[in-house]
Amino acid sequence: MWRSPHRPLREHRVPVAHGRTIGAAEFGDPDGVPVLWFHGTPGGRLQVPPDGPAAAAARGLRLVAIERPGTGWSSAHRYRCVREFAGDVAAVADALGLARFAVVGLSGGGPYALACAHDLADRVVVASVLCGIGPIVGPDAVPGAPRLLALAAPLLARVAAPAGRALPRALRLIAPRADLAIRAFAAIAPPADRPILLDPAFAAVLVGDILHVMDGGLAAGFHDLHLFGRDWGFRLADVRVPVCFFQGDADGIVPEAHGRHQASRVQRGSLTILRGGGHLAGYVDAGRVFDALAPYLG
Numbered sequence: 001m002w003r004s005p006h007r008p009l010r011e012h013r014v015p016v017a018h019g020r021t022i023g024a025a026e027f028g029d030p031d032g033v034p035v036l037w038f039h040g041t042p043g044g045r046l047q048v049p050p051d052g053p054a055a056a057a058a059r060g061l062r063l064v065a066i067e068r069p070g071t072g073w074s075s076a077h078r079y080r081c082v083r084e085f086a087g088d089v090a091a092v093a094d095a096l097g098l099a100r101f102a103v104v105g106l107s108g109g110g111p112y113a114l115a116c117a118h119d120l121a122d123r124v125v126v127a128s129v130l131c132g133i134g135p136i137v138g139p140d141a142v143p144g145a146p147r148l149l150a151l152a153a154p155l156l157a158r159v160a161a162p163a164g165r166a167l168p169r170a171l172r173l174i175a176p177r178a179d180l181a182i183r184a185f186a187a188i189a190p191p192a193d194r195p196i197l198l199d200p201a202f203a204a205v206l207v208g209d210i211l212h213v214m215d216g217g218l219a220a221g222f223h224d225l226h227l228f229g230r231d232w233g234f235r236l237a238d239v240r241v242p243v244c245f246f247q248g249d250a251d252g253i254v255p256e257a258h259g260r261h262q263a264s265r266v267q268r269g270s271l272t273i274l275r276g277g278g279h280l281a282g283y284v285d286a287g288r289v290f291d292a293l294a295p296y297l298g
Contacts, residue, residue, distance in 0.1 A: 023073025190252025
């Protein structure tokens with residue numbers, strides 16, 4: 001059976017509003033500057049990059065990976081919009097004694113990082129979005145963005161809970177041969193991401209994370225897709241804190257236009273184009289991401 005190579009320093013079930021809990025895991029320097037990490041879609045609290053814990057420790061960073069509702073140790077819950085996640089993050093930060101912090105969102109975690117940068121501007125010192133999907137409806141919609149996700153949003157809302165319960169059962173059946181599943185997925189993945197998926201270190205983290213959290217269900221991924229197809233609840237132009245966007249120009253899942261559009265709308269947005277990089281390009285070098293945050297963390 002596959003197991004994540006990550007061994008958190010601490011793990012938490014943090015009480016938040018309405019009797020719910022949010023799962024979190026800590027890595028790096030326990031006394032360092034806090035950086036909150038928001039996983040992709042799907043994912044959980046162990047989906048930090050393979051080099052994330054060591055890179056954080058070397059830079060004096062306390063890396064805290066936070067799960068969204070419906071996966072791992074986080075209670076099932078349906079937000080009405082992406083923005084509502086910021087309230088739960090504030091509760092987790094309060095419980096862990098984090099007055100000010102940075103946030104990083106990978107892929108589907110990107111919108112949630114921006115929500116925190118918007119709503120918690122007095123606490124978030126800098127944000128980073130790694131190949132994050134941009135808005136597809138409303139005034140901030142990425143030009144030319146496909147509207148299929150918006151059309152599918154009502155269906156995704158209905159199937160999230162049952163699909164989130166059924167998916168772990170299917171994954172348990174293939175878990176003993178996860179190596180074959182990874183190779184099959186790599187064969188159909190965007191070409192730029194195939195070498196990363198076939199790298200044993202990355203495969204161990206990605207598969208180990210999913211298997212680690214699936215006992216709590218995997219509804220979060222379906223809830224994410226539902227919310228991405230709706231208005232996020234805030235405008236990009238109202239995000240005032242610095243946001244460092246990383247975007248692969250060969251991303252076959254979230255096109256380059258999403259990174260460029262969001263960086264141009266955010267007041268203090270900066271964009272790093274990762275040449276030849278696919279959807280996981282921002283995930284392969286945590287140190288590069290942390291170094292981009294460093295000027296704001298002093």
